[in-house]
Amino acid sequence: MGKCLSCQKEAPGRTQYHPACLKKLFGVGWVPQIPFGIKDMPAEVSKSNAKMSISGVQIKASVKLDREKQEIVMVQSEATHVLKAEPNEYPELPQNENCCMNMARELGMNVPSHGLLTMADGKFCYLIKRFDRLENGEKIHKESMAQILSVSTEDKYQGSLENIGKVIQRHSKNVGLDLVHFFERALFSFLIGNGDMHLKNWAVLTLSNGEIHLAPCYDFVCSKMYLPQEEDFALSINGRKNGLKKQDFIALGKSISIETKVIESTFELFRNAKEKILEIASHSELSPSRQEKFKEIILERVDRFYGNLRRRGLREV
Numbered sequence: 109m110g111k112c113l114s115c116q117k118e119a120p121g122r123t124q125y126h127p128a129c130l131k132k133l134f135g136v137g138w139v140p141q142i143p144f145g146i147k148d149m150p151a152e153v154s155k156s157n158a159k160m161s162i163s164g165v166q167i168k169a170s171v172k173l174d175r176e177k178q179e180i181v182m183v184q185s186e187a188t189h190v191l192k193a194e195p196n197e198y199p200e201l202p203q204n205e206n207c208c209m210n211m212a213r214e215l216g217m218n219v220p221s222h223g224l225l226t227m228a229d230g231k232f233c234y235l236i237k238r239f240d241r242l243e244n245g246e247k248i249h250k251e252s253m254a255q256i257l258s259v260s261t262e263d264k265y266q267g268s269l270e271n272i273g274k275v276i277q278r279h280s281k282n283v284g285l286d287l288v289h290f291f292e293r294a295l296f297s298f299l300i301g302n303g304d305m306h307l308k309n310w311a312v313l314t315l316s317n318g319e320i321h322l323a324p325c326y327d328f329v330c331s332k333m334y335l336p337q338e339e340d341f342a343l344s345i346n347g348r349k350n351g352l353k354k355q356d357f358i359a360l361g362k363s364i365s366i367e368t369k370v371i372e373s374t375f376e377l378f379r380n381a382k383e384k385i386l387e388i389a390s391h392s393e394l395s396p397s398r399q400e401k402f403k404e405i406i407l408e409r410v411d412r413f414y415g416n417l418r419r420r421g422l423r424e425v
């Protein structure tokens with residue numbers, strides 16, 4: 109049995125992707141080639157923040173599928189996917205991101221189709237289908253929380269999750285649902301060691317009828333794997349970024365009027381998902397030592413949040 113490089117679940121024979129996963133990601137039944145390597149990609153390294161951070165260093169490109177050549181090509185306009193290559197500083201980041209997005213999808217979050225593909229230099233890259241394009245190519249207007257709050261890129265770590273919640277409260281068409289989704293993503297990010305959810309990693313979409321919705325998930329990675337000194341969260345929660353506890357998430361939920369029973373059911377959802385999340389880490393394309401590191405990070409967070417569940421933890425996975 110092989111493993112699907114998109115969903116990471118078992119795939120028949122030696123196939124590298126489930127046909128259904130390929131279909132969802134590219135709309136075709138074959139595996140596109142990538143005729144370029146990381147060296148051929150334009151480097152857009154952000155010099156914008158002094159904080160030692162994972163953001164802005166990943167080499168990425170806007171791409172689309174050339175169906176005739178059966179290749180992924182870089183384009184200036186009409187891109188259908190975002191392609192992210194592996195930075196030297198952060199080995200296996202594509203595998204890391206693919207794994208985190210699969211965890212999020214397993215938990216029922218709104219996750220675009222995504223997967224790993226091999227580049228011409230033999231390295232994995234991560235691809236995600238754009239959520240701000242309709243199938244006919246039409247654009248959906250996207251704005252990051254940094255844009256909405258008029259915060260410059262340099263200041264993308266200046267802010268709080270409460271601020272983001274308030275934007276959703278003020279503008280979203282489905283306020284209740286979007287707030288719960290936002291709250292789930294915040295807790296999930298904490299539990300997987302995703303310390304890079306700054307203001308540019310949250311966005312809203314404005315549909316042609318004017319409705320505003322929280323954009324789907326993107327840029328979920330376990331940054332803690334590379335940056336052991338990193339603070340728990342990129343933005344403050346209940347006035348702090350580090351040493352976060354359950355109480356801080358309760359305060360966040362209350363400050364944006366999420367009902368106590370909804371807060372509790374979100375906590376319960378993640379508590380029950382612990383084994384599944386660890387299993388997805390074990391089935392990822394991360395190397396065994398990074399899988400172990402990832403599971404340690406998750407277990408530390410789970411212990412801190414829920415109390416010591418460790419004895420019921422790692423062994424089974």
Ligand SMILES: Nc1ncnc2c1ncn2[C@@H]1O[C@H](COP(=O)(O)OP(=O)(O)O)[C@@H](O)[C@H]1O
Nearest residue numbers: 163164166190220236237238239240308326327
């Ligand atoms: N699936 C997507 N659809 C549309 N836009 C996206 C998607 N994924 C990322 N983006 C946009 O591209 C930007 C960079 O992508 P991101 O995954 O955040 O990369 P980085 O790791 O470089 O921050 C995001 O801030 C977002 O605006």
Ligand SMILES: [Mg+2]
Nearest residue numbers: 163308309327
């Ligand atoms: Mg980002």
